[in-house]
C-alpha cells in the first residue's frame with residue numbers, strides 16, 4: 318500500500334513501555350515478579366463453582382445488552398448498602414467487559430473531537446490512549462509525593478480551558494496507592510460545577526482501601542448527575558480473567574454508552590455475569606479475607622522498602638507500593654532493567670505511568686509474603702551497590 | 706487481637722517483630738497480646754501440620770462412630786474422658802444424630818487400629834456399639850489442602 322496503512326491516531330500512541338521486560342523475563346528462570354497488576358489469589362471457589370454450574374446449565378447465550386437484570390440489581394443493592402449510592406438497575410447501570418470497556422465507552426459517549434480530558438498522573442496506562450482513540454486530547458496534571466499523590470483542585474483548575482470536558486479520576490490509584498479524602502473531592506466537585514465538567518471516576522480499587530477514608534465520588538452532593546462511576550470485579554474479587562465490570566451514571570449517559578456497547582460488544586459474557594452475581598452477593602467474606610492479607614503485606618513491603626533505603630509513601634489503597642529510587646541515580650527504566658538482570662526481581666518503572674512517575678518504581682504486593690521478603694533481600698543487595 | 710490470631714493461625718512461626726509490622730503495633734504490645742491469648746487459652750498450642758506419608762512413615766486414620774449410654778450426673782463427659790486419654794485418639798467429638806461420639810484414631814496400621822477398637826474401645830462398659838471407617842486418603846486437614854496447590858498463572862508483568 319502506498320497510503321499509510323494505520324490510522325494517524327493509532328500511530329500516534331507509543332507502544333507499551335513494559336513489553337520489553339516481558340521478553341527478558343521469559344528468557345530467565347527464578348524471577349520474582351512484583352510487576353503484576355492483578356491478585357495472586359485465584360477467584361474464590363464459590364464464584365468459580367457458580368461459573369462451572371452455569372455452563373452445565375446451558376447458560377451459553379447472549380444476555381440483554383445492558384447485562385442481566387439480576388446482576389444490575391445486585392450491584393445496585395451493594396452500592397446502596399455499602400456507600401449509600403442510589404443507582405436504578407433499570408436505567409443507570411451497564412454491565413461491561415471489565416472497567417477497560419466501561420472506560421472506553423464512557424469516553425466515546427461524551428467526547429467530541431478536540432475535547433480535553435484532564436488526567437492526573439501518575440496514572441493507569443489506559444487513560445491517555447483511550448482518550449486519544451475517542452478523539453479527545455489528554456491534558457496531564459502531575460501529582461506529587463509531598464501531597465500524598467492526591468490531585469488538588471487548584472492544579473486541575475490551572476489547566477481548565479473552554480475545551481475541557483472531563484476530569485478523569487482514579488482513586489485508590491494505580492500505581493501510587495493514593496486515596497482522596499472527602500475534602501479534596503468536595504473541592505474538585507466545585508471545579509467540576511464551576512466549569513461544567515463531567516467526572517469519569519475509575520474506582521476499581523475502591524473496596525481495597527485500608528483505612529476508612531474511601532469516599533466514592535458520586536456520593537459527593539450533586540455529583541451523581543455529572544459522574545460516570547466505573548467499578549468492576551477484577552481486583553476486589555480476584556476475577557481479572559473473567560472480564561467483567563460495570564458503569565453507573567444518569568440514564569442519558571448509560572443509554573449513550575449502551576448504544577456503543579450494543580454495536581461493538583453486544584454484551585458481557587453470560588458466564589462471567591453469573592459468576593459476578595455470586596461474587597457480589599456471597600463473595601464478600603472471602604473478599605475481606607483477601608483484603609486483610611493485602612493489608613498485612615502492605616505494611617511488610619512499605620517497611621521493608623524503607624529499611625533498604627528507598628523512601629516509600631504509605632499506600633492507602635490498591636496493592637502497589639511506589640517507592641522513590643532517586644538516591645540510586647538510576648532512571649526508573651534503568652533501575653527496573655538492571656534489577657531484573659542482576660537480581661531477578663521484576664518491578665514496573667514509574668515512567669510508564671506518566672512523566673512525573675519518573676524516579677519511582679511500582680512494586681505490587683499482590684504477591685505471597687515469602688516472595689515479598691525474598692524480593693526485598695535481593696533489592697537490598699542491589700540498592701547497596703548503587704546508592705551514592 | 707483477631708488480626709494477630711489470623712496471622713498465627715496461618716503460620717505459627719511468624720516472629721513478633723514481623724507481626725508488629727503487619728498489624729502496626731509495637732513488638733512489646735504484640736508480645737503482650739500473645740501471652741494474654743496464651744494465658745486465656747485462646748491460643749491452645751503451636752503445632753506442625755505433618756504429612757507423614759511424605760515423611761516416609763506409615764500412618765492410618767479411622768473414624769469410629771460410637772454409641773454410648775450416658776451416665777447419671779456425668780452425661781457423656783465421663784466416658785469421653787476415658788476415651789480421649791488414649792494417645793491413639795487423635796480427636797473426639799460429641800455428636801448430634803445417629804451416634805454419640807465420633808472418635809478419630811491414628812495408628813500405624815489397620816491391624817493396630819482394629820486391635821485398639823476391639824481391646825480398648827468396644828469393651829468399655831458404657832459403649833453399646835462401634836462402627837469403624839478407615840480413611841483412604843487425606844485431601845484437606847485442618848484447613849490445609851495437602852496437595853494440588855494452584856500454580857501462579859499470571860503473566861509476570863501487567864499494567
Ligand SMILES: Cc1ncc(COP(=O)(O)O)c(C=O)c1O
Pocket residue numbers: 354414415416417418441487490491519521549550551557560561562864
Ligand atoms: C486503575 C485501573 N483501572 C482499570 C483496570 C482494568 O480493569 P478491568 O480488568 O476491569 O478491565 C485496571 C487494571 O489493572 C486498573 O489498574
